[in-house]
Amino acid sequence: MTPTTSQHWVLARKPTGRPIITGPEATFELTTQPIPTLGEEQVLLKVLFLSNDPAQRMWIDPNILPERLYTSPVEIGETMRSYSSIAEVVESTSKTLPVGALVCSTTGWCEYVVLPAETAMRIEPVDDLPPTHFSGIFGIAGVTAYYGLVDIIKAGHEDAIVISGAAGAVGSVAVQIAKNMLGCRKVIGIAGTDAKCQWVESLGADICLNYKSKTFTEDLKSATDGFVEVFFDNTGGEILDLMLTRMQKEGRVVACGAIADYNSQTRAGIKNWYDVIGMRLQIKGFVVTDAGPARWAAIVGALVQGYREGKIRVADDGQTIVPTAFEDIPKTWMRLFDGQSTGKLLTRLE
Structure with missing residues (x-):
């Protein structure tokens, strides 16, 4: 029987610091909404897994002007958005997406969403993955890591x-692409434990450094002795500032993310900007x-x-899947x- 209503988490208020998950000032609100009737070339999807990505925090940030954001922000009263969700087609008027097909879509x-069929990418199985x-x-x-590198x-x-x-999620694939597909001469990772x-x-990775270690700064200087040509930055903040001092002349910084600052009300500034000038560094966001779509x-x-050549490891340890009751979706995020x-964080709807 086709469902007629769906639970939704909507944005109740835009957070200026760390999102609040419970209580009267909670960032999100749980609602129930009617499911619209399908039009031509549309599908009704049952959401199975939600993708959790740090960039979602920027979509609800009141301090980022809409014209400075790369996508439309999530506004108050709108359903919180998730890229790359995994869903099943449960009703369809599409010629290309039958009932039962698995898709990846925003x-x-x-619980359920009606979308144009053209916005849902059908998942073609790869072996038994x-x-x-x-x-x-x-x-x-993976696409972010490859495109950036x-x-x-x-x-x-x-x-x-x-x-x-x-x-x-991005960094762990970037390590494999850099070392095993591109053959970078040295790959240095930074992680938190x-x-x-x-x-x-x-x-x-040739070596990975724990940024919470008391000796991290000295360890990084040792690992980058002779300096490095490329910094793939997923965090911003103090690590980015420090890395500006560890770059070769004409080194390249690719700016992918800034999770260190997403929930901060006082974002860290760059103290080592002279290194950008003196070392003629290139910084590209x-x-x-x-x-x-084609690329x-x-x-x-x-x-x-x-993956088929053994250069990319695809295994359970590359994703963290959290079984989650619908009312706990914000907590998992x-x-x-x-x-x-570790790796990709996914919410599995129970």
Whole structure:
């Protein structure tokens, strides 16, 4: 029987600091909404897995002007958005997406959603791998890592590279691409625990440094002795500032994320800006949606090929899947900012 209503988490108020999950000042509000009737070439999706990404925090930030954001913000009263959700088609008027098909699509924090069929990418199975990897290594995380390294910064075998957030969804794939696909001469990861660092090294990093260690600054100086050509930055903040002092002349910084500042009311400034000038550094920000559908598909193909050649490891330890009751969706999302996940963080709706 086709459902007629769906639960939704909507934005109740825009947070200026860390989002508030419970209580009268909560950032999100749980609602029930009617499901609209399907039009032509539309599908009704049942959301199975929600993608959790640090960039979602920017979409609800009142301090970022809409014209300075790379996508439309989530406004108060709107369903919280999620890129790369995994969903099942439960009703369809589409010629290409039948009932039962699994898709990867942008959805909201909801049980069901009606979307144009053209906005849902059908998941074509790769061997016996779980479909969740199309939200991670073969999805937005892997495409972001590949696009940043290959298209934006053009990393190659002559480069030594430092990757911050190396145990995260994007960083963990970037480590593998840099070392195993591009053949970078040295790959240095940065992560938040010794256990995460060991995991990053198992992916191919020559060394991974725990930024919470008392000796981190000296360890980083030692690991980057002779300096490095590329910094793939997923965190911003103090690590970015420090890395500006560890770059070779004409080094390249690719700015992917700034999770260190997303929940901060007093964002860290850059103290080592002279190094950008004196070392003639290039700093390039990017957003993966600029890749476009054709390039996106080509990158997914390259990642699948990398997996089949044994250069990209696709395993359960590359994703953190949290079984979650619908009322606890915001709590699982907040694990992003508490260092409680390794690789891609996914919410499995119970």
